[in-house]
Amino acid sequence: MIVVIGLGYVGLPLAVLFSKHYSVCGFDLNKERITSLNYGEDKISGIKKDQLVNNEHLVFTSNLENIPAAKVFIITVETPVDKENVPDLTAIKKASIMIGSLINKEAVVIYESTVFPGTTEDVCIPLLEKHSGLQLNKDFSVGYSPERINPGDKLNKLESIKKITSGSSPSSAKYINDLYSRIIDAGTYSASSIKVAEAAKITENIQRDTNIALINELSIIYNLLGIDTEDVLLAAETKWNFHSYRPGLVGGHCIGVDPYYLAYKAKQLGYIPELIDTSRKLNNGMPKFISSELIKKMVINDIPIQSSKVLILGFTFKEDCSDIRNSKVHDLVESLREYKLKVDIYDPIADAICVKDAYNIVLIDEPNFDFYDAIILAVGHSFFKSLSIEKIRSYGRKNCIVYDLKYIYDKSETDIRL
Structure with a gap:
């Protein structure tokens, strides 16, 4: 037994x-x-x-x-x-x-x-x-x-x-x-x-966390330089020994948690794990970076901030998975609300009751049409990938900004990419 x-x-x-x-x-x-x-x-x-x-x-x-x-x-x-x-x-x-x-x-x-x-x-x-x-x-x-x-x-x-x-x-x-x-x-x-x-x-997940943190930092730098990060990564991937990662939100029950365990033990032993701590700080800072980039774009496009409505597509911590533990989309929602934006979240895979119980967030059943000033593609569910960019844009108003965090669409079809 x-x-x-x-x-x-x-x-x-x-x-x-x-x-x-x-x-x-x-x-x-x-x-x-x-x-x-x-x-x-x-x-x-x-x-x-x-x-x-x-x-x-x-x-x-x-x-x-x-x-x-x-x-x-x-x-x-x-x-x-x-x-x-x-x-x-x-x-x-x-x-x-x-x-x-x-x-x-x-x-x-x-x-x-x-x-x-x-x-x-x-x-x-x-x-x-x-x-x-x-x-x-x-x-x-x-x-x-x-x-x-x-x-x-x-x-x-x-x-x-x-x-x-x-x-x-x-x-x-x-x-x-x-x-x-x-x-x-x-x-x-x-x-x-x-x-x-x-x-x-614990090493497996720390390595992945650190690698993603590097790409996240590169994406921040390339945004400042006006360079498309995905274009850079596609070019770099042509070398056989390049390790391929994409920038984004890092949550979940493993990568977003496990590094803290070894960092805690290291500090007990008198050693400060600078790289582990920095990687965690960088990845945890991505929701604020994403929201600030969206706000900049809205200002440039003369979209009033406090009266605007934002649609976030996806809430789970990863694509095609119902797991909502340590979802960093929640942090993104909180960051956007600090700007007094009204935020709707749509995720057909996440359990709405679990999301309400865990985060006090109510998922919408369906997005409204011709309603949003900005749309953020936060999770790469297959369901979202099956939708045309025209379908995505139909949820937005005339000058709606589409922010693609997951490189679902060609860069010519969206307004911002991570």
């Missing part, structure tokens, strides 16, 4: 995949989530109904007492940051305490949540030992296998992405690696230690 703690974007697909080979119990504190899953409804991960309700090897519960005796426990809870961008380990600590009360001898506890190096050994294992009365590597073992799920990606699925594994002892490392090998078609990579596996995951 395998127990998966946390049934979000990571935990549910993992539970479903393991249920093809093992009996699995999925646990989540959210009772509404469990009720929906028992009815075969999954609005988060897109798991099909028949994989949930007709699966005799998979059960769901929100009741701790209903968790059966098991050998393997996998923890996939969220590890966010607080308002000061300090790592919030509340959920993973609570999960460790809970699992500590459940595990028996020979149990294996595996963490998948993204953390800074040392969290599993310095924070989680002591809690497991304290609340179980058991001793690590004598009575039970622990591993770390970072999640690599890419929400909304239909090509790179859980089973087709190589999995990093690790264990608290050579025998547990082998057991955990063999366990994941049963479900991961792309294969596994056994890291030399738990800390290495933790660091590998």
